Amino acid sequence: MSAFLPSDRQRDIYIRGSRGIKPELPVDFRTLEEKAKKKLSRDAFGYIACGAGQEDGIRNNLKAFSSYSLIPSMASGLSSVDTGIELLGKSLPFPVLFAPIGVLSLAHPRGDLELASASDETRVPMIFSNQASYPMEETAKEIHSGPYWFQLYFSKSKDLVDSLVHRAESCGCSALVLTLDTTTLGWRVQDLNHGYLPFIRGLGIAQYTSDPVFKDLMADIDLSNQDSGGFSIKKLMLAHDLMKNYPGAYWNNWRTKDPIRAVRKFIEIYSRPELSWEDVCWLKSRTRLPLILKGILRPDDALRGLDAGADAIVVSNHGGRQVDRVISSLDALPVIRKQLPTDFPLLLDSGIRTGSDIFTALALGANAVLVGRPYVYAMALKGKAGVVEWMGNLLAELEITMKLTGCCKISEIHPGLVIRK
Numbered sequence: 001m002s003a004f005l006p007s008d009r010q011r012d013i014y015i016r017g018s019r020g021i022k023p024e025l026p027v028d029f030r031t032l033e034e035k036a037k038k039k040l041s042r043d044a045f046g047y048i049a050c051g052a053g054q055e056d057g058i059r060n061n062l063k064a065f066s067s068y069s070l071i072p073s074m075a076s077g078l079s080s081v082d083t084g085i086e087l088l089g090k091s092l093p094f095p096v097l098f099a100p101i102g103v104l105s106l107a108h109p110r111g112d113l114e115l116a117s118a119s120d121e122t123r124v125p126m127i128f129s130n131q132a133s134y135p136m137e138e139t140a141k142e143i144h145s146g147p148y149w150f151q152l153y154f155s156k157s158k159d160l161v162d163s164l165v166h167r168a169e170s171c172g173c174s175a176l177v178l179t180l181d182t183t184t185l186g187w188r189v190q191d192l193n194h195g196y197l198p199f200i201r202g203l204g205i206a207q208y209t210s211d212p213v214f215k216d217l218m219a220d221i222d223l224s225n226q227d228s229g230g231f232s233i234k235k236l237m238l239a240h241d242l243m244k245n246y247p248g249a250y251w252n253n254w255r256t257k258d259p260i261r262a263v264r265k266f267i268e269i270y271s272r273p274e275l276s277w278e279d280v281c282w283l284k285s286r287t288r289l290p291l292i293l294k295g296i297l298r299p300d301d302a303l304r305g306l307d308a309g310a311d312a313i314v315v316s317n318h319g320g321r322q323v324d325r326v327i328s329s330l331d332a333l334p335v336i337r338k339q340l341p342t343d344f345p346l347l348l349d350s351g352i353r354t355g356s357d358i359f360t361a362l363a364l365g366a367n368a369v370l371v372g373r374p375y376v377y378a379m380a381l382k383g384k385a386g387v388v389e390w391m392g393n394l395l396a397e398l399e400i401t402m403k404l405t406g407c408c409k410i411s412e413i414h415p416g417l418v419i420r421k
């Protein structure tokens, strides 16, 4: 394993540049996104980039970060900084994790496996998505060096929830993240314009199709009164994709029609619109893992989460994908921080693009942040190497920002170092 040293990034880039070698991967987010857009299919890029409605939620996230100014400190005598933190009983080298992102196979054929390998090299923990392209057991095998977590969507079937939680515990996940904000899919205009939902093509449902309880559940789908609706090339191509994306032998999949059953069952049970705080308490009682609630934006919900036994909270608006014009996570953060015990772990995602974004979130009360879309674009362009490179750049900027603001360690980053414009 090569040493991952973000502090050397800037020097390395300039030295390579002096030899005429420019970074293949854009260092700034905007160019990264533009490049990824050119590489990915229209549908894949749309799925990753899109937000709900007019996408004001995405803009709110970015605007919130740029509404803060940072206040540097002079001659603070810092030549190096310590970016390490303690989170849920584990030491992490950086206050950053990879956000759970579904259907990573849209960005790279090895999707989750590629990310897991990047996580192993960088020691930035990965959160396996409930909508992954590979089963959690396969992904876990790629990580030898650090903790990894599992993110759960609360299914209509509690037996399935139990099974997924049990599998996460068995394959070594050290925490369980329950995403609360997606009890129904947001109104995602780009995907609607494209008529594109990856799950219907059998993508992003590997945690289900590898699950023994789900396999039992899907057996009761009756395909005998299926409306054939006539033949068309488009339908044939969709069916071909489905058969190809499903585990097992292609022709056997045509014969058993299991891929069709799996998609039908998935659509029927993937979410639990009636999710309640009692369900959260129930989940807490079903696992020995720390429970982290993702998607909290209000202080009263944070307090309910605390009562339900949450061990940590992720302040998140799901990257603006669920509710248009949603409050930015960054605006929600200080209000929530104020309501919770000072040592209660609070994470934030939605809009982290730079090292100074991380610094701002930490200053406003987050203990760590989750990075989302940027790593997906980096993966689309350069696979695992792209993810490692992007993460190195992000962390290098965080280290530089800490040095220039006089923060020798993460605990020295405080609200007085940022000011709202």
Ligand SMILES: Cc1cc2nc3c(=O)[nH]c(=O)nc-3n(C[C@H](O)[C@H](O)[C@H](O)COP(=O)(O)O)c2cc1C
Pocket (backbone or CB within 6 Å): 047, 048, 049, 099, 100, 101, 102, 103, 129, 130, 131, 151, 179, 294, 316, 317, 318, 319, 320, 321, 349, 350, 351, 352, 371, 372, 373, 374
């Ligand atoms: C393509 C895509 C898929 C996602 N899939 C999931 C998921 O499966 N589970 C989940 O909890 N959050 C999911 N998220 C939300 C992320 O975990 C995170 O909250 C979001 O990406 C943060 O916003 P940002 O990427 O703009 O920083 C997804 C986000 C994107 C962009």
